[in-house]
Amino acid sequence: MNRKLYGAGGLGIAAALLLSLNVLSNAGLRSLRLDLTEDGLYTLSEGSKAVLSGLDPGEPISLRLYFSEKLSKDYPPLPDYAQRVRELLGEYAGRSGGAIRFEVHDPEPFSETEDEAVRYGLQGVPLPGGAGTLYFGLAGTNSVGDVETLPFFQPDKETLLEYDISRLVWRLAHPERPTVGVLSALPIEGAMPNPMMPMRELPQPWVFMDQVRQLYETRTLQPSLTEVPAEVDVLLVVHPKALPEAALYAIDQYVLKGGKLLAFVDPFCEADVPPQDPSNPMAAMMAPRSSTLGPLLGAWGVRLDDGQLAGDLENAMQVTYTGRTGRDESVSYVLWLALRRAGLDQAEVVTNGLSSLVFKSAGILEPVEGATTQFVPLVQTSPQSERIPTSQVQFQPDPAGLLTSFFAPDRPVVERRFTLAARISGTARSAYPDGRPQAAPAEGEQPAPQPEHVAEASGPISVVLVADCDLLQDRSWAQAINFAGQRLISKMADNGDLVINALDFLGGSTDLISLRGRGSTTRPFSVVQDLQRQAEAAYRAEEQRLLDEQTRVEQRLNELLTKQGDSGQLLITPEMEAEIGKLRDQQVETRTKLRAVRRDLNRDVESLGARLKVINVAVIPLLVGLSAVGLAAARARRARAA
Numbered sequence: 001m002n003r004k005l006y007g008a009g010g011l012g013i014a015a016a017l018l019l020s021l022n023v024l025s026n027a028g029l030r031s032l033r034l035d036l037t038e039d040g041l042y043t044l045s046e047g048s049k050a051v052l053s054g055l056d057p058g059e060p061i062s063l064r065l066y067f068s069e070k071l072s073k074d075y076p077p078l079p080d081y082a083q084r085v086r087e088l089l090g091e092y093a094g095r096s097g098g099a100i101r102f103e104v105h106d107p108e109p110f111s112e113t114e115d116e117a118v119r120y121g122l123q124g125v126p127l128p129g130g131a132g133t134l135y136f137g138l139a140g141t142n143s144v145g146d147v148e149t150l151p152f153f154q155p156d157k158e159t160l161l162e163y164d165i166s167r168l169v170w171r172l173a174h175p176e177r178p179t180v181g182v183l184s185a186l187p188i189e190g191a192m193p194n195p196m197m198p199m200r201e202l203p204q205p206w207v208f209m210d211q212v213r214q215l216y217e218t219r220t221l222q223p224s225l226t227e228v229p230a231e232v233d234v235l236l237v238v239h240p241k242a243l244p245e246a247a248l249y250a251i252d253q254y255v256l257k258g259g260k261l262l263a264f265v266d267p268f269c270e271a272d273v274p275p276q277d278p279s280n281p282m283a284a285m286m287a288p289r290s291s292t293l294g295p296l297l298g299a300w301g302v303r304l305d306d307g308q309l310a311g312d313l314e315n316a317m318q319v320t321y322t323g324r325t326g327r328d329e330s331v332s333y334v335l336w337l338a339l340r341r342a343g344l345d346q347a348e349v350v351t352n353g354l355s356s357l358v359f360k361s362a363g364i365l366e367p368v369e370g371a372t373t374q375f376v377p378l379v380q381t382s383p384q385s386e387r388i389p390t391s392q393v394q395f396q397p398d399p400a401g402l403l404t405s406f407f408a409p410d411r412p413v414v415e416r417r418f419t420l421a422a423r424i425s426g427t428a429r430s431a432y433p434d435g436r437p438q439a440a441p442a443e444g445e446q447p448a449p450q451p452e453h454v455a456e457a458s459g460p461i462s463v464v465l466v467a468d469c470d471l472l473q474d475r476s477w478a479q480a481i482n483f484a485g486q487r488l489i490s491k492m493a494d495n496g497d498l499v500i501n502a503l504d505f506l507g508g509s510t511d512l513i514s515l516r517g518r519g520s521t522t523r524p525f526s527v528v529q530d531l532q533r534q535a536e537a538a539y540r541a542e543e544q545r546l547l548d549e550q551t552r553v554e555q556r557l558n559e560l561l562t563k564q565g566d567s568g569q570l571l572i573t574p575e576m577e578a579e580i581g582k583l584r585d586q587q588v589e590t591r592t593k594l595r596a597v598r599r600d601l602n603r604d605v606e607s608l609g610a611r612l613k614v615i616n617v618a619v620i621p622l623l624v625g626l627s628a629v630g631l632a633a634a635r636a637r638r639a640r641a642a
Contacts, residue, residue: 066117233260
């Protein structure tokens with residue numbers, strides 16, 4: 001009786017203590033925030049804080065989170081992730097100085113709140129069995145009525161949660177559309193209307209340019225430019241073939257002054273088709289088809305491997321071509337690459353969320369040793385990659401021959417990955433330390449006054465480089481269909497999204513560009529996983545020994561049980577019967593040991609998992625509660641002393 005009484009009393013005391021600790025921590029630690037997560041998941045980065053510091057409380061921004069709380073209960077990951085989103089949005093509102101008003105709404109079926117979510121364009125997910133439509137999105141408005149939305153928060157995109165919210169806030173604070181300056185040696189913008197030619201015969205803009213024009217203001221720039229116009233927010237350069245020094249200098253100064261650059265260069269551009277000369281067929285084959293930014297790359301700490309292409313066996317696309325026998329052959333073309341998520345850095349805003357990219361005869365980007373800039377790979381080949389000289393494709397590509405070279409017996413097996421696209425940031429100096437390259441003025445002509453030369457960037461530069469221009473061509477990633485006068489697009493890869501992501505990323509503020517993907521609240525028990533690998537390494541050897549012994553016993557039993565005499569009848573002697581009995585006993589014993597080994601494999605892992613649960617469930621809250629008690633006691637002492 002006493003034991004039961006003591007046990008019940010102990011439970012009561014423990015419950016009272018737990019309640020007291022919660023009350024004290026709620027009172028004493030209300031204003032105290034402590035983020036113990038490894039990636040600082042609940043602490044805004046400096047870039048987001050800078051975005052918030054630029055907001056005007058006189059022109060507030062309203063953020064409305066629509067989350068179907070009741071409908072989400074049958075989908076366990078969503079309520080936890082919704083709590084994460086809610087707390088992060090609350091942090092934005094708390095740090096905005098009154099410039100952000102944050103509300104949470106539950107759009108129940110057939111309610112006015114659901115109608116609001118639909119009007120804002122949030123994405124609803126119909127639930128099975130007609131249970132309703134689940135919403136989990138964000139709608140933001142500014143003082144002049146502009147609307148920006150995040151249609152649905154996907155838990156698998158958690159690493160970019162802070163970036164997406166900060167970008168939405170920044171866009172509401174800066175509603176004007178950015179201007180993209182376009183400089184290209186390829187006909188990416190189509191042709192200007194010509195009254196003497198039917199519209200259907202005019203070259204159409206490349207599909208990606210149609211997408212760019214829908215989202216941005218564009219301004220066409222000529223290779224003869226001497227200065228990038230001040231209204232250009234992002235400069236898009238595609239295949240800068242043989243650019244004059246004056247144009248290169250203009251780009252150099254634009255970047256150093258804080259301009260954003262997205263550049264596509266190429267050591268062998270298949271889309272650059274030289275004009276044919278019937279009298280000299282070799283002229284077109286020998287014509288240069290490469291492009292670069294000359295000394296600018298070196299000044300930014302980057303090197304384009306001139307004359308070399310990236311071959312990749314693992315990501316090679318299947319192509320059909322006419323072989324040496326005159327027949328159509330299907331072969332893996334190691335220069336045409338279909339890159340999947342494994343080659344795309346999902347922690348980077350530019351490539352996050354992309355599933356596939358198609359590159360054709362791409363070059364190789366490498367960081368320069370000792371550079372002051374940061375070289376961040378965005379797209380990389382698989383480890384089964386090799387450099388291929390452009391001379392092997394300049395005249396007539398041989399896909400079968402290139403594939404055979406990967407399996408040459410004298411070729412050393414070296415695993416390496418090549419960078420096809422990269423983000424460049426950090427401090428940089430001008431590629432023209434002596435200032436603007438001056439052309440000799442005509443006789444008697446006075447040189448025109450020039451803008452002041454910038455020798456070094458005052459802040460970090462923002463450049464995205466891609467070592468391929470062919471990926472922009474329609475046939476690489478999209479098919480355009482003319483239907484009832486409308487140009488419909490069917491995409492086969494995410495090449496166009498890569499361009500939009502990069503422009504979107506560069507077109508934001510410098511504070512947004514500083515944001516990278518953050519960590520996830522879903523964290524594996526890495527210690528447990530390491531222990532499991534160690535346990536497997538220790539137990540697998542014993543397991544394999546027992547399996548080998550079991551196989552040997554079974555083979556010997558089969559030999560004895562099928563042994564025949566001279567007359568063809570089964571022959572079993574007393575000695576054989578004794579051996580069979582021993583082997584069967586050994587077989588049972590081996591199986592018992594094998595089961596024990598497999599059972600022990602998880603014992604240590606489960607034990608450690610249980611200890612970690614105890615620490616997380618009991619010890620950490622207890623420490624927080626004790627901290628609250630100590631803080632409350634300290635405040636009480638100070639109050640009495642006062």
